[in-house]
Amino acid sequence: MNNSRFPISLHILTLLDDAKGAVVSSEYLAGSININPVLVRKEIMNLRKHGFVDSKEGKGGGSYLAKNAIDINLGEVYLAVRNHHLLGQSKNEPNPKCPIGRQINQHLDTLYSDAESALIKNLSSQTLADFTSKFQ
Amino acid sequence: MNNSRFPISLHILTLLDDAKGAVVSSEYLAGSININPVLVRKEIMNLRKHGFVDSKEGKGGGSYLAKNAIDINLGEVYLAVRNHHLLGQSKNEPNPKCPIGRQINQHLDTLYSDAESALIKNLSSQTLADFTSKFQ
DNA sequence: TTGTACTGTAACAAATAAAATTACAGAATG
C-alpha cells in the first residue's frame, strides 16, 4: 500500500538544499538514501516537472534546487508525489445493488478530501528550509 | 503501498449501524463491499479487538455494533486500522555515513506524527452516526 | 442428537504493486 515517494523526495530535496547550489549526482543521492540511482532519477524527473529542482546533463552533471528552500513548503512536496488516496481505496467496486455500497464511495471521497486538506494545511506550515535547518 | 483497511472497516461499521442492532453475516457484508468473506472476518476480528463490534458464532450468527454509533468517531477507526506511516517510509535504512541520511528518519518521524495528529483531529470531528446519516 | 449455518483461523495461491537491475542513447565536458 504504501509507497515511499514522499520520504524519498524529501530526502533528495534535503540533500540538494544541503549542497547549497552545487550539482549533485543521482548516484550520490542514491547512496545517501540507500536506493537505486534509477529510482532517484525517476523521482527527480517528477520534482523537476513540479519546478522544485533542475538538472544538468552530461559529465559533471546532476541536480540542484530550482528555487529557494524557503519558497518550497512540504505541502507542495506532498501534492507533487501523492498518487493514492490517503486513507486507501478498495479497487473493487462495492455492490451497486446494496443501498450502502452504491453510495459509499462518494461519501468516502468527501471524507478523504476533508482529511487530506487538514494534513496538507499542517504540512504547508513548514518549508524545506525549516526542515533542513533541523540537521546539524 | 496502500491498503484498503480503512474503507473496508468503515464500510462494515456503516452496514452494521444501518442494520440497527440486527446480526449481520460476514457473507452479507462481503457481498456489499465486494470482497472475500474471510477478509471481512479478519477485519471484524480487529474491530472487535478495539471494542467497536461484537460477534455471535454459530447458526444465525454474525456481527453487530458493540457501542452506539454516536460514540464511535472516525479518528478512532483510523487508529484501529492504521499500520504504516501515513506518508510512507522507505524500509531501507538510509546511509549512516551520510550526515543527512543518518538523521533523516528521526526528523521524518516528528514530521509524520504532527501531520498525522492533524489528520486524526479532523477525522475525530465526525462520528459513525454522522457518517451513516449521509446515506438515504 | 444430528444437520445446518454460521464464525475463527491457518495455510496456501494468485494477483498486484514496488523496487531493483540492466541496457543503452544522448548530452556535456576536457
Add this chain to the structure above:
DNA sequence: CATTCTGTAATTTTATTTGTTACAGTACAA
C-alpha cells in the same frame, strides 16, 4: 573522442495484498 553524467525503457525480482480452500468449533432448531 573518451569519459561521466542524465533520461528512459524494458525486464526481473521481491514484497505486499488479496483471494481461496479447508476445516474445527459453536449455536440453533428440527
